[in-house]
Amino acid sequence: MHLWVEDFLELFTTILVAYIFVLLGVVHERTALLMIYLDIVLYSAGGIVGTMHYVYFSGEPAIHMALGAFFSAAEVIPLTFLTLEAWSFLQLGTAQGARSTTPFPHYWAVMFLAAVGFWNFLGAGVFGFLINLPIVSYYEIGTALTANHAHASFMGVYGMLSVGLALFCLRYIIPQKYWSDKAARISFWSLNLGLAWMVFATLFPLGILQLYHSISVSYYDARTLNYIGSRAYSVLEWLRMPGDVVFILGGTSPILYLSFLRIRYMRTSLTMEEPREMLFTDIVASRQEC
Numbered sequence: 001m002h003l004w005v006e007d008f009l010e011l012f013t014t015i016l017v018a019y020i021f022v023l024l025g026v027v028h029e030r031t032a033l034l035m036i037y038l039d040i041v042l043y044s045a046g047g048i049v050g051t052m053h054y055v056y057f058s059g060e061p062a063i064h065m066a067l068g069a070f071f072s073a074a075e076v077i078p079l080t081f082l083t084l085e086a087w088s089f090l091q092l093g094t095a096q097g098a099r100s101t102t103p104f105p106h107y108w109a110v111m112f113l114a115a116v117g118f119w120n121f122l123g124a125g126v127f128g129f130l131i132n133l134p135i136v137s138y139y140e141i142g143t144a145l146t147a148n149h150a151h152a153s154f155m156g157v158y159g160m161l162s163v164g165l166a167l168f169c170l171r172y173i174i175p176q177k178y179w180s181d182k183a184a185r186i187s188f189w190s191l192n193l194g195l196a197w198m199v200f201a202t203l204f205p206l207g208i209l210q211l212y213h214s215i216s217v218s219y220y221d222a223r224t225l226n227y228i229g230s231r232a233y234s235v236l237e238w239l240r241m242p243g244d245v246v247f248i249l250g251g252t253s254p255i256l257y258l259s260f261l262r263i264r265y266m267r268t269s270l271t272m273e274e275p276r277e278m279l280f281t282d283i284v285a286s287r288q289e290c
Contacts, residue, residue: 008043010075017161024109026089031081038077042071042077109168113160115156119153122152123149127204130145144203145207145210151198152199155195174262187255190254191247206236206237209232210227
């Protein structure tokens with residue numbers, strides 16, 4: 001049941017990211033709808049067939065392993081395509097923005113949403129697929145490889161999504177003269193580099209060593225305090241510290257600063273302050289043109 005809940009959350013994430021991309025004009029509406037439909041098909045099939053490979057060792061047919069592995073890996077494709085489409089727009093916009101006096105206001109919000117697609121592909125797709133293979137899962141479940149997949153996919157997808165949506169909202173609330181693109185840029189690179197450091201400098205190598213020890217010695221011994229407290233294991237754990245410092249100080253501090261700006265300089269609502277006829281200017285103008 002929890003696997004179906006996870007699939008639903010990932011599907012909802014794709015739909016939400018697609019909606020924001022279309023709202024900001026970085027992805028065409030037809031492309032977004034096509035990817036959403038594809039995602040619904042993949043997650044529907046994954047929810048029925050894809051989860052069967054988790055009970056492979058209980059006597060399920062081998063075909064379930066193949067089908068489960070396919071749908072588990074294919075679920076990341078739609079969001080990856082959306083991310084590539086948005087990234088192409090950002091690259092084009094960067095070239096045009098150098099000559100424009102009005103730069104794209106939601107650049108860093110879109111960058112965070114693009115990071116959602118990147119970490120969804122890497123954390124949920126690559127790292128998830130590595131441990132979903134039944135023979136690997138049999139020896140590694142509950143080890144650092146599981147934590148590696150969990151951290152990369154959870155923070156990389158839902159964490160980056162939360163920050164991206166927060167920036168999207170804050171950009172509307174904070175007046176232009178007080179807004180800081182520099183703070184958003186520092187937060188983006190610090191969160192992503194800190195997470196990448198944690199994954200590649202600590203969790204992934206720890207998981208590989210623990211998997212090797214589990215196969216060569218025993219699964220039980222690879223999870224004992226004697227092994228986890230070994231010198232090599234401790235050194236790799238302490239190597240995580242620089243990434244944590246960058247992640248916490250460089251990643252969260254700018255977001256807290258922007259949140260402080262939101263509280264101090266929050267815009268007042270302009271809807272009731274505008275003259276009533278201004279609300280109908282576009283409609284009147286369009287009727288006159290017709």
